[in-house]
Structures are given as C-alpha cells and as structure tokens.
Amino acid sequence: MTTADIFFWFAAGLLPLAAMAYIISRNRAVAAEKLGARLHSRPGYYGMHGVIGLALPAMAVGLIFSISHIIGLISVPGPMLLATAFAVGVGGFAIALKQIKPEFRARQRVEKMMSLMLLLSATISVLTTIGIVLSVIFESVRFFQVISFWDFVTGTTWQPDTAFLIGAGRDTAGVAPPEFGSVPIFAGTFMITAIAMFVAVPIGLFAAIYMSEYASDAMRNRLKPMLEILAGIPTVVYGFFAAITVSPLIVKAAEAVGLQADFTNALTPGLIMGIMIIPFMSSLSDDVIRAVPQSLRDGSLALGTTKAETIRHIVLPAAMPGIVSAFLLAVSRAVGETMIVVMAAGLRPNLTLNPLEGMTTxxxxxxxxxxxxxxxxxxxxxxxxxLGLVLLIITLALNIVSSIVVRKFKQRYE
Known part of the structure; x- marks a missing residue:
C-alpha cells in the first residue's frame, strides 16, 4: 500500500466517521434537552466536540507514525496504521460522548480548539515562509563559495557554459572561466516589468475609476467580468499571441520609422504582460475605491468641488493603500512571469536600454x-x-517601501 493509498483511505474513512460523530453527539444533546436537562451549550457545540474527540486523536496517531517513518524510527504497514488511527479515534469519540452532561462547557472547549487550529494554520504559514527563505539562503551560500558574491551582483556578463567543469572537478586550464554577472538578467527583468506596469497601471486604474465612479451598476456588472476574463487566459496563449502577432507588428512599426527591432524583443512581452495584469489592477482598485465612504464624496461635493476634483483629491488618496496593494500584486505577477518572456523575448542576457532588442528575466x-x-x-x-535570493531581497525592499507609503496614507485618512 503506497503513501497515496494510505492517505486516501484515511481521508475516506475519517470523513464519514466525523459526520457520524457529529450526528450522534448532537442527537445525544438534543435527547438530553428533551428529557429536561439544562445544557450549558447548544447541541451543535456538542456535535463539534464529538468530531474533535474523534478526528484529533486519529490525526495525531497518523502524524506520529508518519514522522516516525520519515526519520526511519519505525515503519508500520498501511493497514495497521489505518486500524490503529481509527481505533484511537473511536476511543476518543467514546470519551467525548460520555462528557455530554449539563455541566460540561462544550462551547468553550470547541472555541478553544478552533483558536488553536487557527494559530496552527498561521504558524504553518510562517514556518513555510521561513523554510523557503532558509532553503534559498543555504543553496545560495553554496553557490557563493564557488562564485564571488561581488562578481555576481555587479558583473555584466552571463556565460555559465563551462561551469559544469568546476562541479565535476575537471581541469579548467585553457578553458574560459564561467561568468555569472547577473546585471543583464535583472536589467531585463526590470525593463520588461516597467513596460508592463506602464501599460497596466494607467489602463487598470482608469478602468477602475470609471467602473466605480461613472458607470451605472448595470454597466459595471457587464464590464468587470469581461475585464477579469483576461486573468483566466493561459499565459502560453499570451505567449503565442505575442510571438506570432504582436512581435511582427512591432518589427514592422520600427522599420516604418527607421528603427531596427528583433523579433525577440523586450517591448513585446512587456506590452502583453501589461494587458494580462490589467484585471489585477482594475478589479482590486475598483473594490477599494468603492469602499471609500460615500460621506467623503458628499462632503467634498457640498463644498463646491467638481466630481473630477473629488476623485483626484479625496477618493484616490483615501483609497491609496488598496491601490498600492494592487500595484504590488501586479508587479509580483509581472516579475514572476516566464512563458511569455521565453516565447517573445528569448533567452539571451543582454544589457541594453533598447527595448527593441532581445532580453531575458x-x-x-x-x-x-x-x-x-x-x-x-x-x-x-x-x-x-x-538569482532567487537577490530577487527575494529586492521584493522585500519593495514591500517595505510600499508599507511605509501605505502607513502614511492610513495615518492621514484614519
């Protein structure tokens, strides 16, 4: 029995048992109330207490055996693991069933367990983030033991073709040393992201302002789903569109004005990625703009300002924290895109300010x-x-700056 089979049968057996435990425990509490007992909590809480009494011991047994198997302490056959977990779970349910008495505070017990579960979920999220960061740092340290950190962050040439000789311990005499200058790669990333944001931010923000301040409810209900369709298109489809349609058009347009453009250029993926992330900017900005209290608009209009002045001086500053968050989400989406860049910009690290040349990210x-x-x-x-570590540091710095901006606007409009 494989691990997947064990997990499947564990879930398939635990879910109906948990439902049965809820029904039995709740019915037991309802029956006690009908007999005149004055229970401390509602029957639903006793039902949830029965579920916790069944599921928690069973999951604990499964977790203990899984950890023991991973570290090599003990290996238990799958059927024995399932039988032990379910037996312990049924025993815990029997204990929970006996606790259904008028003096038992089921609501406090259930709410305490839910608080612990929420705390556990938050802890898992934090630990996962820490684990990701540490894994990137440890592997990066191994890389910087071979390649100089300063050469990596300041070098302008990326030619790692002979790097396998170092890893294999072979003689590198007479062979050009590998160069890992990351400046061209990050320059391409920033340029393509900047082009995408120049497209997405104004169009998305203006669309959000129109939908929230000018469009009728019927028009907004039609426009917003149509904009959000762009977010559901696969990125490979955007890549095909960029490589087959947009890139040749840019080459022809450049030739028409006397410029030379590569078919794999940075402008094409920037434009297409900008179109792709318009929904992230428009949808979130629309929600935060509509969340601005109507009293601020009414007060501004009552003082004699126009609608446009109210939007520019009152609504947008009040919604700025949410707009900054939408901007950050759009930037993260643009920085993390791969398929469109591969198909439209190529793989060549190229340090240039000309967006009509090929670049990579x-x-x-x-x-x-x-x-x-x-x-x-x-x-x-x-x-x-x-590369991931440096990108992580840059993203962290961007988040810190945005947090400062958001805090200043919150202090002004709270």
Whole structure:
C-alpha cells in the first residue's frame, strides 16, 4: 500500500466517521434537552466536540507514525496504521460522548480548539515562509563559495557554459572561466516589468475609476467580468499571441520609422504582460475605491468641488493603500512571469536600454538552470538559488517601501 493509498483511505474513512460523530453527539444533546436537562451549550457545540474527540486523536496517531517513518524510527504497514488511527479515534469519540452532561462547557472547549487550529494554520504559514527563505539562503551560500558574491551582483556578463567543469572537478586550464554577472538578467527583468506596469497601471486604474465612479451598476456588472476574463487566459496563449502577432507588428512599426527591432524583443512581452495584469489592477482598485465612504464624496461635493476634483483629491488618496496593494500584486505577477518572456523575448542576457532588442528575466534563467542537464551541485544549477535570493531581497525592499507609503496614507485618512 503506497503513501497515496494510505492517505486516501484515511481521508475516506475519517470523513464519514466525523459526520457520524457529529450526528450522534448532537442527537445525544438534543435527547438530553428533551428529557429536561439544562445544557450549558447548544447541541451543535456538542456535535463539534464529538468530531474533535474523534478526528484529533486519529490525526495525531497518523502524524506520529508518519514522522516516525520519515526519520526511519519505525515503519508500520498501511493497514495497521489505518486500524490503529481509527481505533484511537473511536476511543476518543467514546470519551467525548460520555462528557455530554449539563455541566460540561462544550462551547468553550470547541472555541478553544478552533483558536488553536487557527494559530496552527498561521504558524504553518510562517514556518513555510521561513523554510523557503532558509532553503534559498543555504543553496545560495553554496553557490557563493564557488562564485564571488561581488562578481555576481555587479558583473555584466552571463556565460555559465563551462561551469559544469568546476562541479565535476575537471581541469579548467585553457578553458574560459564561467561568468555569472547577473546585471543583464535583472536589467531585463526590470525593463520588461516597467513596460508592463506602464501599460497596466494607467489602463487598470482608469478602468477602475470609471467602473466605480461613472458607470451605472448595470454597466459595471457587464464590464468587470469581461475585464477579469483576461486573468483566466493561459499565459502560453499570451505567449503565442505575442510571438506570432504582436512581435511582427512591432518589427514592422520600427522599420516604418527607421528603427531596427528583433523579433525577440523586450517591448513585446512587456506590452502583453501589461494587458494580462490589467484585471489585477482594475478589479482590486475598483473594490477599494468603492469602499471609500460615500460621506467623503458628499462632503467634498457640498463644498463646491467638481466630481473630477473629488476623485483626484479625496477618493484616490483615501483609497491609496488598496491601490498600492494592487500595484504590488501586479508587479509580483509581472516579475514572476516566464512563458511569455521565453516565447517573445528569448533567452539571451543582454544589457541594453533598447527595448527593441532581445532580453531575458530572472525567472527564465531560474527555470533554465533547474531544468538543464548539469548536476545539482554545479555552479550553473546553484545559480538559480542565488538569482532567487537577490530577487527575494529586492521584493522585500519593495514591500517595505510600499508599507511605509501605505502607513502614511492610513495615518492621514484614519
């Protein structure tokens, strides 16, 4: 019995048992009330207490056996694990069933368990984030033991073709050393992201202002779903559209004005990614703008300002924290995009200010490094973690700056 089979049968057995435990416990409480007993809590709380009494011991047994199996302490056959977990769960349910008495405070017990579950969920989220950061840091340290950190963050040439020789311990005499200058990669990332934001922010924000301040409810109900359709289109479809339709148009337009453009250029993915992330900007901005209290609008209009002045001086500043959050989400979506860049911008690290030339991004190089045929210990593969670490630091700095901006606007309008 495989791990997937054990998990399936555990869930398939626990869910109906939990439903049965809820029904039995609740019916027991209802029957006690009909007999004249004055219970402390409502019957539903006793039902939830029965579910907790059944599920918690069973899940604890499963977790203990799983950890023991992972660390190699003990290996238990699947049927024995399932039988033990269900037996312990039924025993816990029997104890919970005996506790259904007038003096038992089921509501406090259930709410306490729910609070612990919520705390556990939050802790898992935090620990997962810490684990991701630590894994990236540890692998990046291994990379920087081979390649200089300063050369990595300031180098302008990315040529890791001979990096596999270092990982294999082979003689590198007479061979050009690998170069891991990340500046061209981050320059491409910033340029394509900037182009995308120049497209998405004004269009998305203006669309949000129109839907929230000018459009009727019927028009808004039609426009918003149509805009959100853009978010559901697969990125590979955007990539096809960029490579087959938009890129040739940009090349022809550049030739018409006397410029030369590559078919794999940075402008094409920037424009298409901007169109793709318009829904993130417009939908979230529309929600936060509509959340601004109507009293602020009425007070501004009562003082003689126009509708446009009210939007510019009152509504938008009050909604700025939410708009900044929408902007950050759009930036994260643009930075993390890979398929459109691969299909429309190419794979060549190119340090240039000309958006009509081919460029690449951090995520593309991370995918290339982790899907190559070199060993995991090679410098080229480990460079993916170094790129991810630098991108993580940049994103963290961006979030800190945005938090400061949001805090200032909140202090002004609270």
């Amino acid at each position: 951090v995520t593309v190089k991370i995918v290339e490094a982790l899907t190559g045929d070199q060993e995991f210990d090679s410098a080229f593969t480990l460079s993916a973690f170094a």
